[in-house]
Amino acid sequence: MTTITGLELHDVRFPTSQTLAGSDAMNTAPDYSAAYVVVRTSEPGLAGHGFAFTIGRGNEVQLAAIKVLEPFLAGRDLDEVLGEPGGPSRLGELYRRMVSDSPLHWLGPSCGVMHMATGAVLNACWDLAARRAGQPLWLLLSSFTPAQIVDLVDFRYLSDALSPADALGILEAAEPGRASRVSSLLLEGYPAYSTAPGWLGYSDAQMAALCASAVAEGFTQVKLKVGASLDDDKRRLAIARQAVGDDVAIAIDANQVWDVPAAIGWVRALAPFRPAWIEEPTAPDDILGMATIRAAVAPVRVAAGEHVSNRVLFKQLLQAGGIDVMQIDACRVAGVNENIANLLLAARFGVPVCPHAGGVGLCEAVQHLAMFDYAAVSGAMDGRRIEWVDHLHEHFTDPAVVSAGRYRAPRAPGASAQMLPGSLAEYAYPSGPAWRG
Amino acid sequence: MTTITGLELHDVRFPTSQTLAGSDAMNTAPDYSAAYVVVRTSEPGLAGHGFAFTIGRGNEVQLAAIKVLEPFLAGRDLDEVLGEPGGPSRLGELYRRMVSDSPLHWLGPSCGVMHMATGAVLNACWDLAARRAGQPLWLLLSSFTPAQIVDLVDFRYLSDALSPADALGILEAAEPGRASRVSSLLLEGYPAYSTAPGWLGYSDAQMAALCASAVAEGFTQVKLKVGASLDDDKRRLAIARQAVGDDVAIAIDANQVWDVPAAIGWVRALAPFRPAWIEEPTAPDDILGMATIRAAVAPVRVAAGEHVSNRVLFKQLLQAGGIDVMQIDACRVAGVNENIANLLLAARFGVPVCPHAGGVGLCEAVQHLAMFDYAAVSGAMDGRRIEWVDHLHEHFTDPAVVSAGRYRAPRAPGASAQMLPGSLAEYAYPSGPAWRG
Numbered sequence: 001m002t003t004i005t006g007l008e009l010h011d012v013r014f015p016t017s018q019t020l021a022g023s024d025a026m027n028t029a030p031d032y033s034a035a036y037v038v039v040r041t042s043e044p045g046l047a048g049h050g051f052a053f054t055i056g057r058g059n060e061v062q063l064a065a066i067k068v069l070e071p072f073l074a075g076r077d078l079d080e081v082l083g084e085p086g087g088p089s090r091l092g093e094l095y096r097r098m099v100s101d102s103p104l105h106w107l108g109p110s111c112g113v114m115h116m117a118t119g120a121v122l123n124a125c126w127d128l129a130a131r132r133a134g135q136p137l138w139l140l141l142s143s144f145t146p147a148q149i150v151d152l153v154d155f156r157y158l159s160d161a162l163s164p165a166d167a168l169g170i171l172e173a174a175e176p177g178r179a180s181r182v183s184s185l186l187l188e189g190y191p192a193y194s195t196a197p198g199w200l201g202y203s204d205a206q207m208a209a210l211c212a213s214a215v216a217e218g219f220t221q222v223k224l225k226v227g228a229s230l231d232d233d234k235r236r237l238a239i240a241r242q243a244v245g246d247d248v249a250i251a252i253d254a255n256q257v258w259d260v261p262a263a264i265g266w267v268r269a270l271a272p273f274r275p276a277w278i279e280e281p282t283a284p285d286d287i288l289g290m291a292t293i294r295a296a297v298a299p300v301r302v303a304a305g306e307h308v309s310n311r312v313l314f315k316q317l318l319q320a321g322g323i324d325v326m327q328i329d330a331c332r333v334a335g336v337n338e339n340i341a342n343l344l345l346a347a348r349f350g351v352p353v354c355p356h357a358g359g360v361g362l363c364e365a366v367q368h369l370a371m372f373d374y375a376a377v378s379g380a381m382d383g384r385r386i387e388w389v390d391h392l393h394e395h396f397t398d399p400a401v402v403s404a405g406r407y408r409a410p411r412a413p414g415a416s417a418q419m420l421p422g423s424l425a426e427y428a429y430p431s432g433p434a435w436r437g
Numbered sequence: 438m439t440t441i442t443g444l445e446l447h448d449v450r451f452p453t454s455q456t457l458a459g460s461d462a463m464n465t466a467p468d469y470s471a472a473y474v475v476v477r478t479s480e481p482g483l484a485g486h487g488f489a490f491t492i493g494r495g496n497e498v499q500l501a502a503i504k505v506l507e508p509f510l511a512g513r514d515l516d517e518v519l520g521e522p523g524g525p526s527r528l529g530e531l532y533r534r535m536v537s538d539s540p541l542h543w544l545g546p547s548c549g550v551m552h553m554a555t556g557a558v559l560n561a562c563w564d565l566a567a568r569r570a571g572q573p574l575w576l577l578l579s580s581f582t583p584a585q586i587v588d589l590v591d592f593r594y595l596s597d598a599l600s601p602a603d604a605l606g607i608l609e610a611a612e613p614g615r616a617s618r619v620s621s622l623l624l625e626g627y628p629a630y631s632t633a634p635g636w637l638g639y640s641d642a643q644m645a646a647l648c649a650s651a652v653a654e655g656f657t658q659v660k661l662k663v664g665a666s667l668d669d670d671k672r673r674l675a676i677a678r679q680a681v682g683d684d685v686a687i688a689i690d691a692n693q694v695w696d697v698p699a700a701i702g703w704v705r706a707l708a709p710f711r712p713a714w715i716e717e718p719t720a721p722d723d724i725l726g727m728a729t730i731r732a733a734v735a736p737v738r739v740a741a742g743e744h745v746s747n748r749v750l751f752k753q754l755l756q757a758g759g760i761d762v763m764q765i766d767a768c769r770v771a772g773v774n775e776n777i778a779n780l781l782l783a784a785r786f787g788v789p790v791c792p793h794a795g796g797v798g799l800c801e802a803v804q805h806l807a808m809f810d811y812a813a814v815s816g817a818m819d820g821r822r823i824e825w826v827d828h829l830h831e832h833f834t835d836p837a838v839v840s841a842g843r844y845r846a847p848r849a850p851g852a853s854a855q856m857l858p859g860s861l862a863e864y865a866y867p868s869g870p871a872w873r874g
Binding site for chain 1: 464465466467468491492493494495497498499501502505538539540541543544545546547548549550551552553593594597693696697698699719720721722723724725726729744746747749750752753756757
């Protein structure tokens with residue numbers, strides 16, 4: 001019998017604020033960081049890796065929250081937690097037990113540090129399950145029956161928009177084409193777009209050069225940060241348009257800097273530049289505000305999700321007509337399980353999912369969800385792209401790979417979440433070599 | 438010059454799960470706890486006290502989040518943080534600096550552990566400011582001019598519902614009667630209602646006896662927990678109605694157990710018992726769901742707020758018509774400052790505020806806000822009551838006092854937030870005598 005022995009925690013921080021890669025109107029100097037967790041087992045070499053992504057200060061709070069979840073796993077039989085090898089997953093049960101623990105729910109509710117901790121631990125369990133199965137996570141998920149997938153979801157608070165029967169219907173409708181979509185993913189991957197050119201801290205020349213590079217590398221969409229100065233935004237958008245030409249889309253991202261009226265005015269002023277979408281025009285939990293903005297700035301599309309705390313808020317963004325594009329994040333919500341609910345909600349409302357990524361490890365983690373969505377949920381790829389930033393991938397044992405503007409399908413067992421031991425040591429905060437002196 | 442020397446932290450937990458006081462449909466066995474913080478200064482005897490309230494497990498995560506905020510205060514000149522004695526408060530500035538710190542915002546956004554930590558630290562600073570001024574907090578707040586109060590608020594994301602000019606108008610309209618309302622508070626206090634009878638873990642006989650006691654003590658409203666079993670709820674409501682008579686209101690509280698359709702069915706089934714309101718019929722961040730429920734169960738009123746994470750969600754509950762009664766909590770949001778925004782929003786929409794209390798220290802903390810609201814914001818008391826549970830007050834140096842069904846106005850300097858040193862020691866977790874063995 002294999003048992004889970006406990007959680008091993010690492011405070012990993014990269015001094016990215018030194019380069020201003022990652023700078024936007026809200027987040028001016030982030031140090032990309034991971035509250036990194038390893039689920040250890042009694043079987044040597046069998047472990048699961050997961051993390052919450054933060055931007056530096058407070059990463060230790062995130063780790064403290066992950067630590068609180070250890071009693072849900074430590075000492076338990078591995079098969080009891082994950083389900084029997086080759087059988088249905090039991091991680092839906094673990095997920096529902098963790099999110100309905102009332103003292104921990106009080107620390108949310110279903111948001112912030114405690115919720116992200118749940119996500120980190122669940123994602124590590126999924127990494128473990130996929131390693132045990134010898135499959136990449138997206139393929140493991142795509143091997144489950146519709147009923148098995150439905151069992152991974154917590155439908156509490158969703159039933160006015162998505163019932164288990166609705167979910168089953170969506171998954172069954174997507175079943176016929178699964179095998180061929182899996183093949184196409186293995187052969188051709190999944191479309192990406194590049195945020196590399198658009199950080200606010202970059203000069204016009206640097207931004208233009210990176211836009212041209214992105215097009216040369218095969219990307220069909222780039223993204224620019226906006227919202228600090230309208231004049232700067234107009235100038236930068238004009239330069240970017242010249243650099244990418246007429247056929248490449250340019251999305252813009254305000255990172256929550258505006259109130260509702262300001263968002264409407266600013267986005268209308270940028271509409272002549274034909275942005276592919278405006279991302280996070282205001283507070284992500286301002287459902288009604290997002291809906292007001294979307295109605296006022298059409299045909300410019302509205303995107304959001306990287307800071308949307310849970311499936312109940314996503315449900316409402318869809319019900320209220322607040323978003324044209326749903327941007328799930330692998331680490332903001334309660335892991336793979338809650339993101340399956342988010343994918344099902346998007347499918348139910350016919351809204352495309354373009355996952356948020358970047359940071360550290362977010363590309364690695366979220367690619368599995370987008371590919372699972374294509375294979376088994378929405379069955380669609382049109383208008384969908386995963387965000388891509390070519391940054392910090394060298395710290396992972398199975399880094400995400402983008403070529404010719406597309407994510408290549410991961411083939412190694414697991415969820416691509418494992419960092420190299422050398423990176424964990426080098427960037428350990430505050431004692432690692434990268435932070436000393 | 439007095440400086441702030443640092444934060445002193447205490448993990449304080451009361452083993453309340455042993456009695457089932459505090460048990461409801463979601464929270465079956467809470468250990469009422471405080472992540473308690475003392476803002477120490479270089480002046481002996483001058484300190485500020487604050488806390489986040491939790492229900493046990495994870496209280497240490499809450500403390501870790503409070504610790505992260507220490508650099509905002511440690512080593513700073515006291516007058517620079519609080520403002521000059523007798524002058525306008527500068528705590529609006531501290532508040533806005535803390536909530537716009539981007540790495541900490543990432544850990545929310547504006548919700549959960551990190552946001553409650555901000556509230557605990559700000560509330561401790563307000564306790565300190567009131568002690569320095571030699572006034573109870575509600576009186577100190579009520580001594581500020583409308584413009585000074587407006588400066589305490591963060592209007593970001595509110596401007597589509599409440600602008601600084603709107604806020605100023607509300608406060609100026611309430612200015613004429615301030616002095617007489619302060620006098621009436623000092624003389625007659627503020628209405629309370631009692632939740633003591635209604636915990637789910639109590640037997641029918643115990644509940645009926647406590648209902649009768651509450652009426653004998655002068656309460657004009659009691660509250661019952663519901664949502665575990667419809668038959669039980671009907672039986673309990675009938676017993677309670679018999680115990681309190683026709684003239685005492687009975688509110689009911691489901692603590693988020695229902696989905697939207699279930700809430701509507703259940704509340705309609707209980708409507709013949711004429712509940713004063715249904716509290717938390719579903720997830721508190723389900724704005725649209727709350728509005729749907731409210732429309733469907735009228736004339737039964739809908740109340741919520743103890744788990745509403747921030748002013749942006751409150752704004753939407755009001756915009757969408759999701760609540761008839763706003764239940765602010767002293768410790769869920771970013772402290773006194775964000776609650777001033779919540780009070781102003783309620784006044785703007787003409788919705789009464791009936792604060793959430795109970796737990797440990799919540800009665801002590803929130804009474805100041807309700808009294809300030811009456812004195813300087815809404816200027817109204819009709820239909821308003823502060824929740825009251827006669828529980829754990831003995832641990833405070835300046836406990837809340839309710840007599841003849843009314844909170845007596847606090848007169849001691851500060852925010853009534855200080856716990857007795859003996860209680861901090863006895864209930865220290867896990868090393869205190871209460872937890873050993």
